[in-house]
Amino acid sequence: MRQEKMGVLLANLGTPDAPTASAVKRYLRQFLSDRRVVDTSRLLWWPLLRGVILPLRSPRVAKLYHSVWMAEGSPLMVYSRRQQQALARQLKDMPVALGMSYGQPSLASALDELLDAGVDHIVVLPLYPQYSCSTVAAVWDELARLLATRRRLPSVSFIRDYADHPAYIQALAASARRAFEQHGEPDMLLLSYHGIPQRYVDEGDDYAQRCRTTTRELVSALGISPDKVMMTFQSRFGREPWLTPYTDETMKMLGEKGVKHVQVMCPGFAADCLETLEEIAVQNREFFLEAGGEKYEYIPALNDEEAHIDMMEALVGRYR
Known part of the structure; x- marks a missing residue:
């Protein structure tokens, strides 16, 4: 044969x-x-x-x-x-x-x-x-x-x-640990996923659940308290409601509430791109610091690691 x-x-x-x-x-x-x-x-x-x-x-x-x-x-x-x-x-x-x-x-x-x-x-x-x-x-x-x-x-x-493949979760966890070692463990680790309209989820798309699965497995692999991790959604477009909480609004809220040190990962992106390198690493950094935050790092995508x-x-x- x-x-x-x-x-x-x-x-x-x-x-x-x-x-x-x-x-x-x-x-x-x-x-x-x-x-x-x-x-x-x-x-x-x-x-x-x-x-x-x-x-x-x-x-x-x-x-x-x-x-x-x-x-x-x-x-x-x-x-x-x-x-x-x-x-x-x-x-x-x-x-x-x-x-x-x-x-x-x-x-x-x-x-x-x-x-x-x-x-x-x-x-x-x-x-x-x-x-x-x-x-x-x-x-x-x-x-x-x-x-x-x-x-x-x-x-x-x-x-x-x-979303929950062990090798993927372990690669994300190793990347986060390297950032912790380099910059110190943050007050809040924010996991920002690309958003989609809420309507898509209401009509059967299980994307939000798959994001929650990745978040749950990553938190477990890192062994950190769940209250030090937040899951948000970025890059909304148009006027209809998208998945919440929104990343940009969360950054402003964290700075205003006195959170001093934030690190951000984008586990939904296999490669760095405009949405991570500009929207997250630049725009959202400005939102956080202008709202009172003091220290902000973007943890790069896994890329070709x-x-x-x-x-x-x-x-x-x-x-x-």
């Missing part, structure tokens, strides 16, 4: 090609046109998106991207490429392709890369530790759309999420 040739497709959200208004506009148009991300009636959404949001938001967001842009490119792309290359080195005989839901390299190009390499069993690993319909399901949708045009289909193993790559190898290895 012929043995299947396996390959890995690492998937993430995506990023603009450059920190310019035109590149950001192109990226946001694709991102905000996905019904998994914004499910508002198209009759209402298209005029708002094209006539208001893209023209006004793109230049502003481009400036923020410029502030975090690395010599090699967008942080999300730089770290994602490093993850891809590191995982490929560890897997040795198994091709690893990188695809983004929005922008380049696309999921289509990643799929073609694996199929051209003779892969007939693809393990899809969306780099979202906690499932959400707005992220993981968007990868599922796009792959299904791409494969619908094929006469010959590969076997596909799809990793839904890894060895323990993070080991976890990816363990996830993929189950299908060998």
Whole structure:
């Protein structure tokens, strides 16, 4: 019996090609046109998106991207490429392709890369530790759309999420301990996850529960008192209610209540990006210090740390 040739497709959200208004506009148009991300009636959404949001938001967001842009490119792309290359080195005989839901390299190009390499069993690993319909399901949708045009289909193993995988929790815990050793244990460790509309959860998305699961397991692994840890949600967009408590409002509240030292982790991000390097490391630091806080540190995402790559190898290895 012929043995299947396996390959890995690492998937993430995506990023603009450059920190310019035109590149950001192109990226946001694709991102905000996905019904998994914004499910508002198209009759209402298209005029708002094209006539208001893209023209006004793109230049502003481009400036923020410029502030975090690395010599090699967008942080999300730089770290994602490093993850891809590191995982490929560890897997040795198994091709690893990188695809983004929005922008380049696309999921289509990643799929073609694996199929051209003779892969007939693809393990899809969306780099979202906690499932959400707005992220993981968007990868599922796009792959299904791409494969619908094929006469010959590969076997596909799809990793839904890894919110409580022991190797992931231990990698997060080790990262937090290093920060404690370097800066001292904070008065409050704040775990900030990307938000989604509360309505999505009300309609069945279990994202909030998966975030709570990660938080519970991380607190247990660290062995610290639960009252020294808070779980919040960042990056809300639009006017409808999103998951609470909101990170920015919590920062202001902590400073006003006399909390002096805060450290922040973003366990929902597999790679540092605009939302962590600018929104958390810069904006929310200012909110906390201006409200009376004295010491603030952002604990970086796991990025291409060895323990993070080991976890990816363990996830993929189950299908060998």
